[in-house]
Amino acid sequence: MVKAAGVRWGRLRLRSAVAKAQDGQEGFSLPEELVSLGILAFALGIILATMYTGTLGVKANQDRVSASALARSQLELVMDASYRPDPTAAPYPTVVPQTGYSVDTAVEYWTAPNGPFTSTVRNDGLQRITVTVSGSGGDVLTIESYKVNR
Numbered sequence: 001m002v003k004a005a006g007v008r009w010g011r012l013r014l015r016s017a018v019a020k021a022q023d024g025q026e027g028f029s030l031p032e033e034l035v036s037l038g039i040l041a042f043a044l045g046i047i048l049a050t051m052y053t054g055t056l057g058v059k060a061n062q063d064r065v066s067a068s069a070l071a072r073s074q075l076e077l078v079m080d081a082s083y084r085p086d087p088t089a090a091p092y093p094t095v096v097p098q099t100g101y102s103v104d105t106a107v108e109y110w111t112a113p114n115g116p117f118t119s120t121v122r123n124d125g126l127q128r129i130t131v132t133v134s135g136s137g138g139d140v141l142t143i144e145s146y147k148v149n150r
Helices: 002-021 030-080
Strands: 102-110 126-135 138-148
Touching (some): 030 102, 030 138
Antiparallel strands (some): 102 126, 126 138
């Protein structure tokens, strides 16, 4: 009988050692899992929002660079052309814009001897040339320069 009792006692002792080893290792509960998934989703949302904002910044910068190149090219064409007293009758040359952009050239005339610029055609020898580049979202860039009759 002692022997049989010892066998039982050994099995009980073995079971209690396994149970002690598993203490504190019950796993995660459902609320803990949901909180960790929520934190992960929030972090992923922040990363995606940051990437989207960066993409918008790159697109805006590309628009400005393209518009600047178009506007400078148009202004160079106007400056290289001979002075035209009436650019409405004989317009200044224009560049062919890239797809998605349009280039507009406006001419204002100086009112001699000390007046302001006006859109009425005058031949006082000084013109203000305004080049505006527009894209799908509206005006992207406007630059101005002056042309003198020499």
